[in-house]
Amino acid sequence: MDQQTIRKAGLKVTLPRMKILEILEENSQRHMTAEEVYKELLLRDEEIGLATVYRVLTQFEAAGLAERHHFEGGQAVFELNRGEHHDHIVCITCGKVEEFMDETIEKCQAKIARRHGFRIADHSLILYGECDNPECPNRPK
Amino acid sequence: MDQQTIRKAGLKVTLPRMKILEILEENSQRHMTAEEVYKELLLRDEEIGLATVYRVLTQFEAAGLAERHHFEGGQAVFELNRGEHHDHIVCITCGKVEEFMDETIEKCQAKIARRHGFRIADHSLILYGECDNPECPNRPK
DNA sequence: AACAGAAATGAGAAGCTTACGCATTGGCGT
DNA sequence: ACGCCAATGCGTAAGCTTCTCATTTCTGTT
Structure with a gap:
């Protein structure tokens, strides 16, 4: 059950956290913005504020349950x-x-960090390009 | 002369663009935020608005004169x-x-893009870690 | 060298994402 | 079942960046 996931992260099991975790699981093939999670909650008639969504996502991130990525475009996913x-490749x-x-x-990165005297903590590698999906250019937003 | 740089980029040669290019050149070993460029302009008694700084930096980016990076922390540099x-390694x-x-x-990236059917246009690789500068942890902000 | 048209600028305000404050609500251990 | 303390919701605020529009500044041309 999901409750265990949250509990193990050291967080109290609350309805917002359960619902948000649920939504993230159901959309695990996508990457969602906080706004998208919030809208999905609205569709399900959950009375959860946007502030809570941001708070919970940040907590999930801190607990290692989720990752936040800054693709181009300002909004974090x-x-x-x-x-x-x-890592990610984005169209x-x-x-x-x-x-x-x-x-x-990965190995090269470790080598480079060593060469520069850095103890590597994390990294972000994002490739940007155009995909070969025939109907690609049509999808808005 | 710098004028050529700007002209070749297809931009009109104006005082704000000259001054901003100048500042970027003088600080080419650093990475500056728009705000920092703006403050540097103020120090030099230039009457250039922050909006213009953002506009010009965006134009420089579009023209390929400059690059914008989104390190962690919200502010672009x-x-x-x-x-x-x-690429970059950030403490x-x-x-x-x-x-x-x-x-x-670089070669691996190209290979991966090919494998995924992407024509690669750009990429962003940032390593995060802790540097070995003895007085590192002291620097605020 | 002055002119006209177009592009660029400055100032303030708006937009967007994200974080905060505080009263209220709700889990969880006893 | 009870009460404490954390978590939530709402509104608000903060930070970064972009927009609006009247005014100024370039540039190519007379």
Whole structure:
């Protein structure tokens, strides 16, 4: 059950946190903004404020349950942490996001950090390009 | 002369653009926020509005003269484009930024994009960690 | 060298995302 | 079941960036 997930993160099990976690799980193939999570809650007639959505997402992030990414466009997107690290490739036309992981790149990064005298804590690698989806340029927003 | 740089970018040569380019050049080892550029202009008694600074920086970016980076912290930073691509490693404690370039990583990125059917247009790679500067943790902000 | 048209600027205000304050509500251990 | 303390909701505020529009400044041309 989801409750365990939240409890293990050291957070009290509350309705907003349950619902938000649920929505993130159901959309685990996408990356959602706080606003999108909020709208999804409205659709389900949940009386949860936008402030709470931001608060909960930030808590999830701090607890390691979720990750926050800053793609181009100002709005941060969130995704549930499935344990396996990965980076992102984003279509600048339709917004599609795919994930990848490359052992070689990871190793190079570690090497570079060492060379510069940094103890690496995190990294952000995002490739931007145009995808080959035939109907790609049409999707708005 | 700088005028050529601006003219070649297809922009009218104006005093604000000259001054901002000048400041970026003098600080080419740093990465400046729009606000910092603005403050530097004030120090030099230039009557240039913050809105203009943002406008000009955006134009420089569009013209390929400068690059905008979104490090963690909300504020975007700008740096003059010196022709040679590079990525960044940022100290999460003191904010120090160093640059690096790794041919292996670049090649891997191209390979990954190809595999996913993306025509790569750009990328952003930022490593976050703690640097080994002895007086690092002291620097505020 | 002066002119006209178009583009750029400055100042303030608006927009957008995100965070905060405080009274109220709601989990959770006893 | 009870009460404490954390969590929530709402409104508000803060920070960064962009927009609006009247005014100023370039640029190519007389």
